[in-house]
Amino acid sequence: KNEVEQSPQNLTAQEGEFITINCSYSVGISALHWLQQHPGGGIVSLFMLSSGKKKHGRLIATINIQEKHSSLHITASHPRDSAVYICAVRPNTGTASKLTFGTGTRLQVTL
């Protein structure tokens, strides 16, 4: 079982829909990242969370440390939001702590 699980793996939505992508992890963490990978392959950082909630434009990220769960919400989705969304966690154990990645959620937003 992977340390980081994302759901759903694939998601198709119509423009304007509210979208939720989920990330569950099995280890104690000090930070959680949400990343966006564009169809061309480039990766950009959307959010870094250690508690609570963050908002940037139409994107909202939340985290529940006790439940080991995070969600990424997209309000009023648009075709340009089509991308792969990746959750990554920084475990807080071990001397070589590093980012562990989920396998991503592929989102397609249609007109």
Next chain:
Amino acid sequence: EAQVTQNPRYLITVTGKKLTVTCSQNMNHEYMSWYRQDPGLGLRQIYYSMNVEVTDKGDVPEGYKVSRKEKRNFPLILESPSPNQTSLYFCASSTRQGADEQYFGPGTRLTVT
């Protein structure tokens, strides 16, 4: 502009021919890392460096070497590439390991025949 650059962006090579993928960042970041991305497996860390002359293995280091002689550069070396190293490679940097925003390079698509 703050950025991480990688070269080359695309490379097709043959088994056993040594190659180097360069990575450079202009943000004075201490932490740099190399990842490979394969379908269904997500991003996996190859090597990381916490500062100049400090490097360590990630999850999949076999067949790779790195060096960190200068803060801005972190090249990835494949001494004898094999077809199972065909992958999409990303370099990333941040001020602290995993605890700060990660900046990714544009990726290098490597094919080993």
